[in-house]
Amino acid sequence: MGAAPAPRDVTSYGMGLAAPLALFFLVFFVAPLLQLLWLSLHNDTAGLHWGLGQYLHFLTDPFSLGVLGSTLLLGAEVTAVCLVLGFPIAWLYQRVGPKLQTVIILIVLLPLLTSVVVRTFAWIVILGRQGIINATLQSLGIIDTPLKLLYTQFGVVIALAQVQMPLMTLPLITALGRIDPNLDDASCSLGAGSWRTFFRIVLPLSLPGVIAGCTLTYAAAITAFITQSLIGGGQMLFMPMYLYQQASTLQNWPFAAAISIIFLLAVLAVVSVFTTLGRLSRGYGGA
Amino acid sequence: MAEAQGGRSLVVDAVTHRYPSGALAVENINLDVKGGEIIALLGPSGCGKTTLLRIIAGFIAQTQGRIIIGDDIVDSLPPNKRAVGIVFQNYALFPHLSISENVAYGLAARGIDKATRQREAQRLLELVQLPGMAERLPRQLSGGQQQRVALARALAIKPSVLLLDEPFAALDKNLRLDMQIEVKRLQRVSGITTLIVTHDQEEALSMADRVAVLSHGKLEQFGSPSDVYDRPQTLFVNTFVGSTNRMPGVVVSADRTAAKVRLDAGAEIIARPAGGALSEGGRVTVCIRPEHLQFVGDETGFAGVVGMSLPLGATVVHEVTTADGSGVKVSQARIGETRALENGAAVRLAPLAPSLANAFPATL
Ligand SMILES: Nc1ncnc2c1ncn2[C@@H]1O[C@H](COP(=O)(O)OP(=O)(O)OP(=O)(O)O)[C@@H](O)[C@H]1O
Ligand SMILES: [Mg+2]
Numbered sequence: 062m063g064a065a066p067a068p069r070d071v072t073s074y075g076m077g078l079a080a081p082l083a084l085f086f087l088v089f090f091v092a093p094l095l096q097l098l099w100l101s102l103h104n105d106t107a108g109l110h111w112g113l114g115q116y117l118h119f120l121t122d123p124f125s126l127g128v129l130g131s132t133l134l135l136g137a138e139v140t141a142v143c144l145v146l147g148f149p150i151a152w153l154y155q156r157v158g159p160k161l162q163t164v165i166i167l168i169v170l171l172p173l174l175t176s177v178v179v180r181t182f183a184w185i186v187i188l189g190r191q192g193i194i195n196a197t198l199q200s201l202g203i204i205d206t207p208l209k210l211l212y213t214q215f216g217v218v219i220a221l222a223q224v225q226m227p228l229m230t231l232p233l234i235t236a237l238g239r240i241d242p243n244l245d246d247a248s249c250s251l252g253a254g255s256w257r258t259f260f261r262i263v264l265p266l267s268l269p270g271v272i273a274g275c276t277l278t279y280a281a282a283i284t285a286f287i288t289q290s291l292i293g294g295g296q297m298l299f300m301p302m303y304l305y306q307q308a309s310t311l312q313n314w315p316f317a318a319a320i321s322i323i324f325l326l327a328v329l330a331v332v333s334v335f336t337t338l339g340r341l342s343r344g345y346g347g348a
Numbered sequence: 349m350a351e352a353q354g355g356r357s358l359v360v361d362a363v364t365h366r367y368p369s370g371a372l373a374v375e376n377i378n379l380d381v382k383g384g385e386i387i388a389l390l391g392p393s394g395c396g397k398t399t400l401l402r403i404i405a406g407f408i409a410q411t412q413g414r415i416i417i418g419d420d421i422v423d424s425l426p427p428n429k430r431a432v433g434i435v436f437q438n439y440a441l442f443p444h445l446s447i448s449e450n451v452a453y454g455l456a457a458r459g460i461d462k463a464t465r466q467r468e469a470q471r472l473l474e475l476v477q478l479p480g481m482a483e484r485l486p487r488q489l490s491g492g493q494q495q496r497v498a499l500a501r502a503l504a505i506k507p508s509v510l511l512l513d514e515p516f517a518a519l520d521k522n523l524r525l526d527m528q529i530e531v532k533r534l535q536r537v538s539g540i541t542t543l544i545v546t547h548d549q550e551e552a553l554s555m556a557d558r559v560a561v562l563s564h565g566k567l568e569q570f571g572s573p574s575d576v577y578d579r580p581q582t583l584f585v586n587t588f589v590g591s592t593n594r595m596p597g598v599v600v601s602a603d604r605t606a607a608k609v610r611l612d613a614g615a616e617i618i619a620r621p622a623g624g625a626l627s628e629g630g631r632v633t634v635c636i637r638p639e640h641l642q643f644v645g646d647e648t649g650f651a652g653v654v655g656m657s658l659p660l661g662a663t664v665v666h667e668v669t670t671a672d673g674s675g676v677k678v679s680q681a682r683i684g685e686t687r688a689l690e691n692g693a694a695v696r697l698a699p700l701a702p703s704l705a706n707a708f709p710a711t712l
Pocket of ligand 1: 367368369371372373391392393394395396397398399400547
């Protein structure tokens with residue numbers, strides 16, 4: 062490996078080559094963000110009075126804080142479900158033959174190949190009062206009255222977990238694939254059982270993938286407007302819908318802007334917790 | 349588990365392995381290794397060395413045959429119950445654990461308390477001459493140092509058998525010699541039965557008490573280094589171990605201990621029937637090592653013409669073209685003023701002794 066010719070040092074390329082992308086970011090990302098910030102610093106919808114009123118309003122309003130809290134919680138739950146279900150899939154992927162690997166990859170990628178709207182309606186069909194789950198359980202005589210699955214936190218978490226699963230599984234597959242298979246054998250020959258090998262060797266070494274997967278899943282889950290709204294229904298309100306209502310229905314642009322900024326900061330905080338955790342666990346694996 | 353288990357015997361009993369893909373990797377291998385012996389598994393790439401090692405360690409379940417360590421048939425034991433230590437070619441150190449954690453890993457798996465573990469790791473790191481590196485990570489060590497850690501880690505569990513897969517292949521020449529001496533020293537100290545896989549014949553001959561030569565999954569010969577070098581049982585062993593001249597010929601007369609062979613190069617010589625009985629009139633290949641050929645003044649040997657002469661320090665190697673047009677190499681010790689041989693000089697060559705010319709039935 063060391064014999065391969067060293068690739069040219071990235072720092073030796075002219076910075077000008079990054080200019081098109083930088084310009085794109087500047088125009089379509091930084092500029093709107095600044096505009097959003099500017100908008101959120103107005104106390105009235107007409108944009109005449111400057112101040113932190115919108116932020117104060119959000120941070121003192123139990124309803125708004127509740128929406129933020131339940132959104133962040135939703136993200137955590139979806140991420141946990143994806144991690145618990147995705148890890149075994151990724152682990153299995155590294156231990157089966159090439160044919161089964163293709164099958165697994167196909168299954169993992171399938172959610173990405175269908176439209177979000179179609180997938181979400183499929184979940185409505187599955188979770189509804191007369192849906193597949195309730196019909197099956199009733200015909201088996203396990204339950205008498207249909208379970209309420211749709212329009213519940215449980216339903217939203219399950220549907221989102223299915224939709225976001227590739228974002229967790231793909232980084233995990235990559236991370237597990239980077240682990241030298243001899244390490245498994247070495248651990249085993251030193252007398253460690255499968256569980257010790259998993260917790261002492263495989264899991265710590267796959268941590269970069271776990272963190273990448275969690276970050277992606279989390280960010281995708283809390284901003285999944287369509288799935289959240291359709292499966293959650295009217296009773297459950299999460300940040301993206303809340304934002305949409307304020308901006309589109311109520312035309313309260315400064316408040317909507319403040320919500321965006323607060324949401325953004327909250328997400329950044331959670332993501333930086335993930336990355337800090339990753340750095341604390343010593344910077345190996347990726348290197 | 350605490351007391352030393354060094355010196356247990358290892359028996360590979362009629363082991364055959366066919367991979368699910370259909371490749372027959374090892375075929376009917378029998379090895380009887382005494383406790384405390386150091387054995388080299390020698391063979392070209394793809395001959396099944398790693399496969400055999402992994403069968404002994406328990407990573408592969410052989411299709412046929414038994415593995416016996418000490419008095420126990422271990423075939424039903426998983427690798428973590430076999431007490432077999434392995435050093436992998438790429439060392440396979442745990443990159444996220446410190447050197448002392450790496451060395452103590454096997455002890456932790458056995459539920460030994462932390463204080464004892466640390467003391468033991470310290471002792472082993474001193475044994476492999478790496479004190480003061482305990483807190484580093486593997487990537488902060490050089491290749492040779494990582495190798496020592498891998499050795500210490502394998503020795504920590506006091507294995508009954510130590511397996512090393514091409515342990516020195518990644519090291520440069522000087523370091524390799526150091527590590528070969530080091531491993532031999534550690535093996536002497538611990539008395540652990542050791543199997544070294546290698547495709548380097550010098551390594552096999554210099555380190556091992558006995559050498560097992562493999563080719564295409566079959567055991568060609570299992571014997572002491574001098575057996576393998578001086579009394580090869582097959583043409584493969586004779587050509588793979590050391591260098592040799594292969595001279596075709598026809599058997600004139602033969603008994604069990606000696607055969608008179610008429611070489612195509614034009615002389616009758618006495619050779620040793622090395623691969624079993626030879627039949628009169630049959631074609632044979634006679635192998636004579638370059639250092640076992642000598643220039644003769646009389647009419648006994650076969651004639652040739654000197655081509656190139658390469659002075660290689662302690663020896664001089666001459667390339668001689670024989671009457672049938674094939675080339676042979678002759679190596680001459682450089683004693684004082686060695687007579688320089690002119691390019692194109694006519695010479696006669698003969699083996700030093702009949703026992704040093706090995707005749708094998710020719711395979712066509
Ligand atoms: N997992 C496998 N599946 C199928 N065939 C295999 C597998 N591993 C090895 N083989 C085949 O078995 C034979 C022996 O392989 P093995 O790895 O034991 O050789 P080796 O002597 O260790 O070679 P090297 O010196 O190159 O390491 C080879 O022909 C190889 O192609
Ligand atoms: Mg090998």
